[in-house]
Structure formats: C-alpha cells, structure tokens
Amino acid sequence: MNMNLLETPIEYLKGVGPQRGDLLRKELSIHKYGDLLNLYPNRYIDRTRYYKINQLTNSNSEVQIVGKIIHIKTVEQGKGKSRLVATFVDETGQMELVWFQGQKWIRESLKLNVVYVIFGKVTQFGATFNMAHPELELLETHKSSLRSAMQPVYPSTEKLTNKGINSRVISKLMQQLFLETQALFSETLPQSLIDELKLIPKNAALFNIHFPKSQDLLAKAQFRLKFEELFFIQLQLISKNLIRKHKIKGQPFEKVGTNFTNFYNNHLPFELTNAQKKVLKEIRNDLGSHAQMNRLLQGDVGSGKTIVALMCMLLAKDNGFQSCLMAPTEILATQHYNGLIELLNNENKSLNINIKLLTGSTKTSDRKLLHEELENGTLDILIGTHAVLEDKVQFQNLGLAIIDEQHRFGVEQRSKLWRKASIPPHVLVMTATPIPRTLAMSLYGDLDISVIDELPPGRKPIQTVHRYDSHRLQVWKFLKDEIAKGRQIYIVYPLIQESEKMDFKDLMDGYESISRDFPLPTYSVSMVHGKMKPADKEAEMKRFAEGKTNIMIATTVIEVGVNVPNASVMVIESAERFGLSQLHQLRGRVGRGADQSYCILMTGFKLSEDTKTRLETMVRTNDGFEIAEVDLKLRGPGDIMGTQQSGVLNLQIADLVKDRDILQVARHIAIRILKEDPSMSKPEHVKMKEVFIELTKKKNIWNYIS
Ligand code: ADP
Ligand code: MG
Numbered sequence: 001m002n003m004n005l006l007e008t009p010i011e012y013l014k015g016v017g018p019q020r021g022d023l024l025r026k027e028l029s030i031h032k033y034g035d036l037l038n039l040y041p042n043r044y045i046d047r048t049r050y051y052k053i054n055q056l057t058n059s060n061s062e063v064q065i066v067g068k069i070i071h072i073k074t075v076e077q078g079k080g081k082s083r084l085v086a087t088f089v090d091e092t093g094q095m096e097l098v099w100f101q102g103q104k105w106i107r108e109s110l111k112l113n114v115v116y117v118i119f120g121k122v123t124q125f126g127a128t129f130n131m132a133h134p135e136l137e138l139l140e141t142h143k144s145s146l147r148s149a150m151q152p153v154y155p156s157t158e159k160l161t162n163k164g165i166n167s168r169v170i171s172k173l174m175q176q177l178f179l180e181t182q183a184l185f186s187e188t189l190p191q192s193l194i195d196e197l198k199l200i201p202k203n204a205a206l207f208n209i210h211f212p213k214s215q216d217l218l219a220k221a222q223f224r225l226k227f228e229e230l231f232f233i234q235l236q237l238i239s240k241n242l243i244r245k246h247k248i249k250g251q252p253f254e255k256v257g258t259n260f261t262n263f264y265n266n267h268l269p270f271e272l273t274n275a276q277k278k279v280l281k282e283i284r285n286d287l288g289s290h291a292q293m294n295r296l297l298q299g300d301v302g303s304g305k306t307i308v309a310l311m312c313m314l315l316a317k318d319n320g321f322q323s324c325l326m327a328p329t330e331i332l333a334t335q336h337y338n339g340l341i342e343l344l345n346n347e348n349k350s351l352n353i354n355i356k357l358l359t360g361s362t363k364t365s366d367r368k369l370l371h372e373e374l375e376n377g378t379l380d381i382l383i384g385t386h387a388v389l390e391d392k393v394q395f396q397n398l399g400l401a402i403i404d405e406q407h408r409f410g411v412e413q414r415s416k417l418w419r420k421a422s423i424p425p426h427v428l429v430m431t432a433t434p435i436p437r438t439l440a441m442s443l444y445g446d447l448d449i450s451v452i453d454e455l456p457p458g459r460k461p462i463q464t465v466h467r468y469d470s471h472r473l474q475v476w477k478f479l480k481d482e483i484a485k486g487r488q489i490y491i492v493y494p495l496i497q498e499s500e501k502m503d504f505k506d507l508m509d510g511y512e513s514i515s516r517d518f519p520l521p522t523y524s525v526s527m528v529h530g531k532m533k534p535a536d537k538e539a540e541m542k543r544f545a546e547g548k549t550n551i552m553i554a555t556t557v558i559e560v561g562v563n564v565p566n567a568s569v570m571v572i573e574s575a576e577r578f579g580l581s582q583l584h585q586l587r588g589r590v591g592r593g594a595d596q597s598y599c600i601l602m603t604g605f606k607l608s609e610d611t612k613t614r615l616e617t618m619v620r621t622n623d624g625f626e627i628a629e630v631d632l633k634l635r636g637p638g639d640i641m642g643t644q645q646s647g648v649l650n651l652q653i654a655d656l657v658k659d660r661d662i663l664q665v666a667r668h669i670a671i672r673i674l675k676e677d678p679s680m681s682k683p684e685h686v687k688m689k690e691v692f693i694e695l696t697k698k699k700n701i702w703n704y705i706s
Pocket of ligand 1 (some may be wrong): 029270276303305307432456457
C-alpha cells in the first residue's frame, strides 16, 4: 500500500528539512518516514489534570497549571550571567517561572495578564515553587489544539533537546507524517490471528501509540505492537531452527556401542539423577537423528553437567567420531581433563579412550604428537581452551563439540569450531549461568534447550549470611572453628578492570592481614590472582586442592568450575561490588562435599537498594534460576548476556522481562503457524511473510553459528 511512502527520506517530511534530518539520522537513527513511525514514546504524560498553585508539592513531577503572568524581571547572577524570572499567579497563589536560555526572545513573546496553560516540573526553593523552562501555551490555543490528553514523551538526546527538537516537536512531526501518509499503514498479521487474540488493527495501534485517545486504547495499542515485535522475532528464530533441522545434515550417532554401555553399566561412580537421565535422553535423541544438534544445556553449579558431557563423547567414540570439550580457562580445562581421566580410568581400565589436553601452556613437543593423533584419528577426545580453535588444530572427523560456560565464548569462536569438520559437528553448549527459560527462548530460539533442574542427592544447602565489615572478628573466629574441624576456606576479593590497581592493593592488604590473623605454623594461606604466571597459579591451586593450605585467597579467577570438595566456607569480601550471578557462581565453589557449607558476604555499611536486594536474595535462596530472575529484574537482560548478545535485545517496544507473558504467546503461535505452514505460503500468510523477509534482511544479528 503505502509501504513505499514509508521509505521516503526523513528530510522530505514537512518540518524536517536537511538540518533536522541530519540530526534525526545521527541522534535517533531515523532515516526514513518508517523509522519515525516506529519511534515509540517512552512514556505518556497525563494532561487531563490541572493543578492549582496551592496544591503543588515538592514531588518534582510534571504538572499543568492555568494562570497569568503578572510580572517579568531579569535577575543578574554575576559573571555576566542572568536569568529571566516571571511571576505566575492563579486564584490560589503565586509561583515563579524561570528561563536561563533564550531570554531575549522569551521576554519579547511573553504577554502579561493573559491566561496561559503552563506545563513542566516544579521544584521548591524555600517557600516558593518554580518551574524552569515551562511549556507555555495560551489557554485559547490549548483548548483548540487536537492534542490528546495522554501526551507522548519520545526518546531524545541532549543534542536534540539543545537544538530544540523536543518531544513536542517530534509529536508534531508525527502528526505531519500521519497526514502525509494518510495513515494508511498496512496490516502485518493474518486476520485469523488478529481475531483470535482480539488485537486492534495495525493502523489503530500506530495511531494510538502516538496519539492515544484513551488509556484503554493505549493499552491495546501497546499490546498489539509488543506482540507483533516478539512474534516476528520468534518467527525468525524458530524458522531458523526448523531450517537447520531440515537442511543441515548431522552425523547420525546411531549406535550405542561398547564404550557407552560399558561405562554406563560398570563405571558410573554414582547413580545419575533423574534430571541427568532426562537430559541425556534428549541429547541422544538429537544425536541419533540425521539433523545436526545445537543444544544449550543449562544446569546450576554442581548439578553434574560434566558426566553428561562425557557420556555424549563416549557415544561419539562408539560411532567412530572424535569430540572436543572447550573450557574458558586453563584451570578449568585442566580440571576437566583430570576429572575425565579419573572417571575413565578407575580401577579396571576396560575403557580404552585416548584423551588429551591442549592449552596455551602445552609444550611444543606434546603439541606435535597431539596434532598428529588428531589428524590420524587416534585421539578420541580433546580437552582444551581457546587453543583448540587455532587453525593448526585439525581433526580427522570431529563429530561433537562441547563448550563449557558458553557466555565466555563469542559467536566467531563458535563458528570456527563449526568449520573444523566437513559436516558440521553436533554442538552442545553447557552453561551454569541459568537464564530464565523465557529469556533463553528468545535469545537462543535457534538452540534447543535442556535443563538439569535437580542437584545430586545428599547435598546440604549452603547457608549464606551477610555480615558487616565491623563484625570481622566474629567471622574470623568462625573460620578458625571450621579450620579446626578440618575444613578449608576461600576468601575472595573483587577484581574489576577499571580499578585494577586498587583492587590489587585490597587483595594484598587482605593477604597480609589474613596471614597475620592466621599465622604459621598453625595455619597456612594460599593466594591466586590474575597477575600470577599460569604455572604458579596452578601450583597454588594444587596445594590448596591437596589440603596443604587452609585458606585460599583469590580474586575471581576461581569463579568458574574449580572443584575442592573439602572447601566448605566461601567468604566474599566487598560483596556489594559483585553482581548477583557472580556471587552465586562463587558460592557454588563450596557445598561440594558431604559437610555443611557456608557463604559469608562481607560488606560495608553503605548499601544501595539494589545491593540490599542482591544480598537478601543470596541469603534467601540457593536456586540459580530464582537468582537469575532477580538478576534479570535488577539489571535488565542486556547486561546479563553481556554486550555481545545485547544487539538481540534492541527491542522497540517490548520488554523481555515485563512482557514475558506476551512472549510466551508469541512463541507458541509462531510455532503453530510454522508447523501448519512452514514456508508461510498460504494466502493469509503472504503479508506476514513479506514482513518476515524484510526483517530477516535487516536483522540477522542472532546468527550465532552459520
Ligand atoms: P557442574 O554442573 O557444575 O559442572 P559437575 O559436573 O562438576 O557440576 O559435578 C559436580 C559434582 O557432583 C562432581 O563432584 C560430580 O562428581 C558430582 N556428581 C555429578 N552427578 C552426580 C550424581 N548423579 N550423584 C552424585 N554426585 C554427582
Ligand atoms: Mg562444570
């Protein structure tokens, strides 16, 4: 219809022109009519209410008042600066209007003793209220204007405001746009869907989002547009997933061979939890099919993901394929390697699996052999860090790639792995940062998701407390008691890039005072931090793991994965400086053995509301998913995923946290439609498909692996 009109460059809109056009492009990425149309208000101001001056409070909120200006003066402020002050009155009292900019022009245009409607934020100075740079309109004009009572507030930038492009100007431009296009915006959703969900038409939605006629219509407009936004995202993610399953052939792991069976029957060190069994089944289904697996395995710290990974790799071996397991740090990779060796080589060594470790510190001579074995196929399992991704590392037939702690690996790295085999390997991404399912669905709609939602039996929930620094003596006493029982202790200091030096000093000071308070020969203290050489770090970790030291002082290098079951107390210093998920990860370092474990969050007295919520949440629950939900609420999804994925979350109107119910519906319907009509070729889907294709062209930001 007038889709083409929406392609018109923005400067052609009456009232824009080249200069404003430039600004709109640079500041708000508005290039075309269509971009402006999709600039939705952040909020709305209710202009149905008029205040009297004697009703004003110091709430700093925006109010609207009817009255007259009875006096204008210029007040010198020194240094050649001045402000313009007008006395504004109604029948209940008087207040001041203040201008700092454009004083000359304003002074000339203000009229004394006529009735104005003023609008703006009021602040109180002593007994007087004042309003700086009010919006000002003659009552007569105000009455006759067609402006809706719910006034939109558009996103803006400092530059735009300085150049006079405020919300009201944008609203005027929007009116002009509706005028020029005659508001003939075409419908994008199938009629049946509109009927089913009782959505208002696209036209009405766009009109009411910009010029709401009532609260009710505004709510309907918002729902409609949020749904549409989420729906098209889901449509893309799900169709991509379907395409992958159809088109991308995977190596079918059809056999359940000797290694898997033997391990399962004879070498499992414990009974698998039901959750582990369930997940293993889901993965085996994928691996057995002819489609390539692309699965996210979520499981809280300590939920037992490693054994699942191992069994998948055994399955690969049984089907004649190599596999690799990547971890984000050397410590972790090494620990995985040692752990797997132990699992595979216990007692009767009937399992014959060749497994090797590749990290930055692997010796050249070892490397050479490793490369050879990889290429001639005698190496079954490769464990490693990013080093695995180097071009020199070539597999004979990589069938399965497992990535631990996915959030540390970028998109690029994943695609590098992908390219290491002629037919794409199956990919299993394991993460201990639980992402609420709704969010995971929208971020990883192209991945299938498995969840280990149960911890191995016999774990005692970790007891968490919050203590102020002033109670340190009591905390130290507690630590000594625990050490006397034979337990070991972590004390963690924050290390945050920006203030690395100061953090480092904190750590060193901490080390000194702890060494003083826990003196040799009764106690011995280890320390690891980022500035140490890997070998030294490794050696310190080893001493602690072997029980030779009582206390491990560390920065967050121990954050991920380290396993020392005898460590039962985690003290987190300056806990207010850690994010919630980080706190939870750190806490997960304890509670791995049979003993009751503790986590002590140390902070100063001054705490923000958010920090209090974080600490309370930690004290209240051990459930990683619950914690992730709170984290999501506090920080917003963009932060949680890191900048890398935040592009996906550049939503125009929907909010993944607040609108998760709409997201559920959108996903459900997208799946249904694609099942019925995978190519979206039914007549009623034509328009929808057009929009879909248009969007796919624009936003392929969720291409993780391609
Ligand atoms: P994560 O999911 O954090 O990687 P791990 O795989 O390291 O967890 O497992 C944590 C600990 O729990 C390990 O010591 C592991 O041996 C143990 N474990 C895993 N599964 C079970 C189970 N089903 N029963 C008992 N212990 C288990
Ligand atoms: Mg792990």
